[in-house]
Amino acid sequence: MTLHQKELLDNVLKMMDYSGEEDVLKSDCDIDIYLLDNCEITVPEINRFMVAVDCRAIREIVLRERFYAAKSTIRDPAYADGMAAKLYFGTYDFGHTSACWEDVIDLGIYGLRQRIDRYRDRAGNDPHKQRFYREITRVYDAALRFIARAAKKARDEGRTEMADGLDHLTKGAPSTLYEALQTVILYYYLQQYFDGTLLRTLGRLDTLLLPFYKKADKAIVPQMLLDFMQEIDRIRAAANMPFALGGTDEQGNDLINELSYLLLETYRKAGTNCTKLHLLISKNTPRDIVENALDAVREGNNSIVFMDDGRVIKSLELLGEEHRDAVNYHVVGCYECGANGEITCSCGTRMNLAKALEMALFSGVDLLTGKQIGLANDGVFPTFDDLFSEYLRQVKYAVDCGIYCTDLCEENYGMLHAAPIFSATYVSALENGGDLYCDHSAKYPNSSVDAIGLATATDSLAAIRKLVYEDKSLTLDELKAILKNNWEGQEVLRLTVKNKFPKYGMGDKKTDDLAKKTVDALAAQVNGHPNKKGGIYRLGLFSIDWRWKFGSLTGASADGRLSGETVSQNTGATFGADRNGATAHLLSVAYLDGTRTPNGAIVDLDLHSSAVRGENGLNAMTASLYTFLDLGGFCIHYNVLDTETLKKAKDNPEAYPNLQVRLCGWNVLFSSLSEKEKEEFIARSESAGMSA
Amino acid sequence: MKGLVSGIKRMEIHDGDGLRTTVFLKGCPLKCIWCHNPESISFSVQTAYFKEKCLHCGTCGDKHTAETALSCPVNAIVTYGTEYEAYELVETVMQDEAFFRAGNGGVTLSGGECLAQPDFAVELARLFHEKRISVYIDTCGFVPRETLKRILPYTDKFLYDVKAVDPAVHRACTGQDNAIIIDNLRFLSKMGAAIEIRIPLVVGYNDMEIPAIADLLKDIPCISKVKVLKYHNFAASRYEALGMENTLPPALTTSEDVQKAVDILASRGLNAVNGVTSD
Numbered sequence: 001m002t003l004h005q006k007e008l009l010d011n012v013l014k015m016m017d018y019s020g021e022e023d024v025l026k027s028d029c030d031i032d033i034y035l036l037d038n039c040e041i042t043v044p045e046i047n048r049f050m051v052a053v054d055c056r057a058i059r060e061i062v063l064r065e066r067f068y069a070a071k072s073t074i075r076d077p078a079y080a081d082g083m084a085a086k087l088y089f090g091t092y093d094f095g096h097t098s099a100c101w102e103d104v105i106d107l108g109i110y111g112l113r114q115r116i117d118r119y120r121d122r123a124g125n126d127p128h129k130q131r132f133y134r135e136i137t138r139v140y141d142a143a144l145r146f147i148a149r150a151a152k153k154a155r156d157e158g159r160t161e162m163a164d165g166l167d168h169l170t171k172g173a174p175s176t177l178y179e180a181l182q183t184v185i186l187y188y189y190l191q192q193y194f195d196g197t198l199l200r201t202l203g204r205l206d207t208l209l210l211p212f213y214k215k216a217d218k219a220i221v222p223q224m225l226l227d228f229m230q231e232i233d234r235i236r237a238a239a240n241m242p243f244a245l246g247g248t249d250e251q252g253n254d255l256i257n258e259l260s261y262l263l264l265e266t267y268r269k270a271g272t273n274c275t276k277l278h279l280l281i282s283k284n285t286p287r288d289i290v291e292n293a294l295d296a297v298r299e300g301n302n303s304i305v306f307m308d309d310g311r312v313i314k315s316l317e318l319l320g321e322e323h324r325d326a327v328n329y330h331v332v333g334c335y336e337c338g339a340n341g342e343i344t345c346s347c348g349t350r351m352n353l354a355k356a357l358e359m360a361l362f363s364g365v366d367l368l369t370g371k372q373i374g375l376a377n378d379g380v381f382p383t384f385d386d387l388f389s390e391y392l393r394q395v396k397y398a399v400d401c402g403i404y405c406t407d408l409c410e411e412n413y414g415m416l417h418a419a420p421i422f423s424a425t426y427v428s429a430l431e432n433g434g435d436l437y438c439d440h441s442a443k444y445p446n447s448s449v450d451a452i453g454l455a456t457a458t459d460s461l462a463a464i465r466k467l468v469y470e471d472k473s474l475t476l477d478e479l480k481a482i483l484k485n486n487w488e489g490q491e492v493l494r495l496t497v498k499n500k501f502p503k504y505g506m507g508d509k510k511t512d513d514l515a516k517k518t519v520d521a522l523a524a525q526v527n528g529h530p531n532k533k534g535g536i537y538r539l540g541l542f543s544i545d546w547r548w549k550f551g552s553l554t555g556a557s558a559d560g561r562l563s564g565e566t567v568s569q570n571t572g573a574t575f576g577a578d579r580n581g582a583t584a585h586l587l588s589v590a591y592l593d594g595t596r597t598p599n600g601a602i603v604d605l606d607l608h609s610s611a612v613r614g615e616n617g618l619n620a621m622t623a624s625l626y627t628f629l630d631l632g633g634f635c636i637h638y639n640v641l642d643t644e645t646l647k648k649a650k651d652n653p654e655a656y657p658n659l660q661v662r663l664c665g666w667n668v669l670f671s672s673l674s675e676k677e678k679e680e681f682i683a684r685s686e687s688a689g690m691s692a
Numbered sequence: 693m694k695g696l697v698s699g700i701k702r703m704e705i706h707d708g709d710g711l712r713t714t715v716f717l718k719g720c721p722l723k724c725i726w727c728h729n730p731e732s733i734s735f736s737v738q739t740a741y742f743k744e745k746c747l748h749c750g751t752c753g754d755k756h757t758a759e760t761a762l763s764c765p766v767n768a769i770v771t772y773g774t775e776y777e778a779y780e781l782v783e784t785v786m787q788d789e790a791f792f793r794a795g796n797g798g799v800t801l802s803g804g805e806c807l808a809q810p811d812f813a814v815e816l817a818r819l820f821h822e823k824r825i826s827v828y829i830d831t832c833g834f835v836p837r838e839t840l841k842r843i844l845p846y847t848d849k850f851l852y853d854v855k856a857v858d859p860a861v862h863r864a865c866t867g868q869d870n871a872i873i874i875d876n877l878r879f880l881s882k883m884g885a886a887i888e889i890r891i892p893l894v895v896g897y898n899d900m901e902i903p904a905i906a907d908l909l910k911d912i913p914c915i916s917k918v919k920v921l922k923y924h925n926f927a928a929s930r931y932e933a934l935g936m937e938n939t940l941p942p943a944l945t946t947s948e949d950v951q952k953a954v955d956i957l958a959s960r961g962l963n964a965v966n967g968v969t970s971d
Contacts, residue, residue: 492749495765507787581702583788611705614969620703620711623795631790 002040028418036142059196090405093345098330101203108173113140119430129433177212195421200332202243206260233272247280254284276303315598335600341443349402353457359394367555411532440533453567458504459559498560505573507584523596540599590631609642641685695812708828711795725939732804737773740933798826807835817846833873857904906960921967
């Protein structure tokens, strides 16, 4: 008797122990097993590789329940106001992971199960370790029962190919390309739906699948890859499902191969918008595959992120990670890089640079609520450098607070979540005999900080420098009064600052220096800072869609931004501030140290479609990419926008069902955006058109 | 050496090969009725007033001058014409040097008519050439032979406009005779210069000239490409803002018209390209 999602959820909630003494590893193993044994399995007509299950939201609800139960331990009320105001934010992150894909593909679920036995036999009598092996073995046994059940269901429905593959996977490693692809989707299901640990990359598919591809009948491969890509897309993973192509091996050889081209071609053909691609570009990456990917972007598939392989590796090595692990890095989520064996918790800590400047100006008092959330000061800054130092002091404080809040959660992971299926893919977890979360058993059990609103803070600092300290057209107190009043009655000044003042993103070193110094200070503080898991913190500079929320809680800023408006996106210029065009924009961003942001630093470059037309348009795009990476860029993504198309799609969404834009770290259908977001994209495209 | 510049455009792909920066020098000896850069016709600094952008904030006291342009908060008042020292302009353009190298591009001097500020244009070309930056000269050809001789050593390619062969048509469209232009084109060809011809196609004005242009060009060596550009009237608001009489013809030229012209040129053995569909 199999159960639907609602009944499964009810029963799972009954299994939970609310005493505060819950053994989370055991509980989560019980839940995994319960779901694996009891979920209803269907076989969608359209799927080629995998059955379907409906365990929607169950693990999220379990986590939420645990969070509330643990709240008094993992949240400190003294930091509630600063968190609520989004000066900083610190939380748990079980959502940005990469399995050790080599092992998953090499061994299959069956092989992973067998491997546990070998580690158990070697581990001696340590009861803690033995308990871990026992628990995860139970789960893997249930996973194999699930696969057998899925195989039977597929066979009952006459789906021989799927059933044969699944049957084989109950007793061995994948042996064909079909079974390898099936294993990818199968594992995805197991970790995502049963383990409740979000999986945020399929890994370097071109390298992982190459041995299987070599043995495969080439005539049937293209269709198989296409079916795979589309089946992945139908999973509708949160914020897109990435895979990577390229990269380098330990000796520095570029890994692009015949299959890379085929996968890119398949990706272009698939017309999907949930799968996304990280192209890892080394000095030896063939130019034609880069051009091919840029051409795909130009034709509307903008879900491709271009990453500098060398700089990613360097940024991980600077964290002290071993060369062989750094080289074999994964990119999870949007653009967060982690070494092989690393847990990044990439979205745990966030801080708002624009709000930190607000703290410097207003003595730590929140403009919106009047609460003291930052550090107090005497408000006297005779020179701009004095003010800038105070800003950096507030930045440091906000980072410290965010880290403290994250630490509280992370040192109590044992109260929140265990990941038995996921853990068994990590050799370090097996060696240490502990769960990746409950026991922090990763080789690199790390944590991350993201600083948001770099351009907003930089432009505001530049404006204060000019108004108060250079032109002396206002005193700092007068400017503060204006900001407090949200620029009311000062529209002329506000627009002058917005439209006429120097900005980050114009390739102007004097302004860019402010951004660079901010990032250098952040990197010095964050990178290598010990966490509570035996690992360290890492810096990122991405804002994704947090920028809306963080902006809504940030008072008026000196760059002409009104109270509540969004802060700037990722490492890019404020929209419309890139007045000197795309090359100047890239010069500003590349001026930042791209080796100190392993957690991701991306610029979203908006180009008008007319600026990338024809052969020379592709050449210019390629040149912009290579130059940016040569000059020190970490990663870049392009939005090729056409104002007319966006306007038509806004007025007439049903005529443009497939038009996609890159929202932040992921792609969305234009039709799914709010009116406000649609208008922002149209304004961006117009601004790109002006400089086109 | 100083000159007057009406604009600088970076990461340009439409003014020559590769990724380029186009520098627009101010002032032109022709007055083409379809000119899409009206701000670059006059040799003096001009102030434009875009009334649809105006907030009526009073900052300018309703005076639209170079002075008030500096303080207009929304750039409704814009000054066209910035004086640059040649070395200073070169420095600005060289910020993108790495992009030029990666994108097989360089700098294009355009206008207006860049060669109508001959000393400045030659000095710029020389300085860029010295730095091994590719220099393209976008010219209408209505310039003294002497200027061409001076710029030739520093020029990697001429983007040479041909608008009509019939002198009467040429005069009607540009205000000037075309004998010098055709002569200069033959001269550059004889000197072995690399030349790309550009034909702005304006239906009802010079489309009937295409066969004659084709006949003219087919006997001139050194022409690597003939590009037909589609006329548009996007510049209308700039004419108004500059207080200039709007001479723009109605925008009737279609992509098909451009293709027709391309086909005629190609049928005479020319390497004709469609400026709409290519870059």
